[in-house]
Amino acid sequence: MNNMVIVALLICTLASSGCTTLEPIEASPDEVQSQLLSGQLVQPGDRVRLVTADGTVHEFRITQVDQEQGLVIGKDARVPIADVVAVETREVSIGRSALLGAGIGYGVAVLIAILIAPAVLLGAG
Numbered sequence: 656m657n658n659m660v661i662v663a664l665l666i667c668t669l670a671s672s673g674c675t676t677l678e679p680i681e682a683s684p685d686e687v688q689s690q691l692l693s694g695q696l697v698q699p700g701d702r703v704r705l706v707t708a709d710g711t712v713h714e715f716r717i718t719q720v721d722q723e724q725g726l727v728i729g730k731d732a733r734v735p736i737a738d739v740v741a742v743e744t745r746e747v748s749i750g751r752s753a754l755l756g757a758g759i760g761y762g763v764a765v766l767i768a769i770l771i772a773p774a775v776l777l778g779a780g
Contacts, residue, residue: 678743678744678745679741679742679743680696680741680742680743680744684708684739684740684741687739687740687741687742688736688737688739691720691727691736691739691742692722692725692736693722694720694722696742696744697717697720697727697742697744698717698720699717699718699719699720700716700717701716701717701744701745702714702715702716702717702744702745703715703716703717703727703742703743703744703745704742704743705727705734705739705741705742706739706740706741706742707734707735707738707739707740708738708740709738713729713732713734715729715730715731715732716729716730717729718730725737727739
């Protein structure tokens with residue numbers, strides 16, 4: 656029984672930690688490029704979607720922002736900052752995470768009740 660509760664809590668925690676949404680950065684291309692170069696906009700480890708002037712969309716986790724060479728670098732991507740016209744960053748959505756966690760918790764509670772109720776009723780009778 657205790658193992659089932661631990662597994663249920665683990666599932667809720669993992670599911671709720673995965674609720675993210677892409678948030679666009681509201682700025683002109685020049686402002687976006689300036690903020691990227693200054694290191695104010697993104698940091699290594701951030702998940703981003705970069706749109707370049709030619710319309711190409713690059714989505715990756717940043718490993719480095721090289722200000723000297725003017726590049727945003729990911730595992731398999733190197734995007735020149737001068738080409739970036741729009742940036743979206745992944746942010747944890749607290750509201751979605753809470754709703755998902757509550758929904759999963761409710762579902763697990765119902766499942767436990769369905770599994771345990773017959774055993775309790777049979778044991779009492």
